[in-house]
Amino acid sequence: MRALLHRLPAFASVQDPLSGGGLIATYVASLIVFAVALAIRAWFDPVLPAGFPFLTFFPAVIICGFVFGLRQGVMVAALSGLSAWYFFISPGRFDFSVGTLLAMALYIFVVTTELTLIYLVTQAYRKEMTAREEIQRLAEQQEVMALELDHRLKNIFATINAIISLSLKNASSADELAARLRDRLAALGRSNLLLRGLRKGEDASLQSVIFQALEPFAIVGTARFTANGPKVPIGGQTVVVLSLILHELGTNAAKYGALSVQGGRVDLDWLIESTADNDEQLVITWRENGGPAPTPPVAGAGGFGSTLMKRVIAGVRGQTEISYPQDGAVVRLLLPVDMLRPTSEAAADN
Numbered sequence: 001m002r003a004l005l006h007r008l009p010a011f012a013s014v015q016d017p018l019s020g021g022g023l024i025a026t027y028v029a030s031l032i033v034f035a036v037a038l039a040i041r042a043w044f045d046p047v048l049p050a051g052f053p054f055l056t057f058f059p060a061v062i063i064c065g066f067v068f069g070l071r072q073g074v075m076v077a078a079l080s081g082l083s084a085w086y087f088f089i090s091p092g093r094f095d096f097s098v099g100t101l102l103a104m105a106l107y108i109f110v111v112t113t114e115l116t117l118i119y120l121v122t123q124a125y126r127k128e129m130t131a132r133e134e135i136q137r138l139a140e141q142q143e144v145m146a147l148e149l150d151h152r153l154k155n156i157f158a159t160i161n162a163i164i165s166l167s168l169k170n171a172s173s174a175d176e177l178a179a180r181l182r183d184r185l186a187a188l189g190r191s192n193l194l195l196r197g198l199r200k201g202e203d204a205s206l207q208s209v210i211f212q213a214l215e216p217f218a219i220v221g222t223a224r225f226t227a228n229g230p231k232v233p234i235g236g237q238t239v240v241v242l243s244l245i246l247h248e249l250g251t252n253a254a255k256y257g258a259l260s261v262q263g264g265r266v267d268l269d270w271l272i273e274s275t276a277d278n279d280e281q282l283v284i285t286w287r288e289n290g291g292p293a294p295t296p297p298v299a300g301a302g303g304f305g306s307t308l309m310k311r312v313i314a315g316v317r318g319q320t321e322i323s324y325p326q327d328g329a330v331v332r333l334l335l336p337v338d339m340l341r342p343t344s345e346a347a348a349d350n
Contacts (some may be wrong), residue, residue, distance in 0.1 A: 030076050062071055070122065077111040078325060119195065204239055225267075227268045228267075258291030264328075269287075281334050288330070318334055319333075
């Protein structure tokens, strides 16, 4: 039934307005229906008793209003009323007697009722179609949210698996393993809380991710820490990756580096630069100063922090560069700009 209604111009125009040619065609078709109704009424006029001037015009109004549209129905109703008045009530003239005016009033009442019912039907159809479109939109949105949740959980579990496996290799006792896992999973949880606080379509700023990740080390807002760079929006898994890496850098600095001594400090800078392939990448530089002279790891035996950074940042097509000058460790993180948004990240995974 719905498919049949959608083929009628009056109902099809509810969703897609008719083109100029299509609209003109409905008016022409309505005039043809009126002409046929007038011809049939004139044909039957010799055999019909008095009192049936509108006999064929009522169906014409209903057909035109229901099939072609309310305005077309109003046009046919007006033409039919005038024709019945002039040709069949008082042939050859417009009679204004009381009986004629009562007959015309009755005609106006009937066609107004018909057109009102047609209007109510089309409005009900419009509301049904709007409700169906809204249901479809919500279903599609739910599907997108389910896919995003599945994608995010997959990445989180992969990161947790990397944390656990690497922590097992570097922990000397069960207590140390538990402490490391607790801290690192807490950092992972904070990054997801940051994502959950964003409205749909909104990205976190890189600065907010940095401050949130380093908050446990109580250096944000002190003279021991500076953060400089342009406003860079990021979202999705990149937030989780950077939060985890920054937490690990802060942990290493607090245990062995600049934050382990009173006068040490950390400078964090970032910028967007072009690559040799004319692409853009985000470059984040973590630089420690004033701490103990760093000891480079033995070749091929990177610790948990460097191994974790290289593994998780590869998930967003990034790279890590670590150097150990005498004044403190320097870590550079390089991420393609097209991986800073969750939509780009999902497209890459698919």
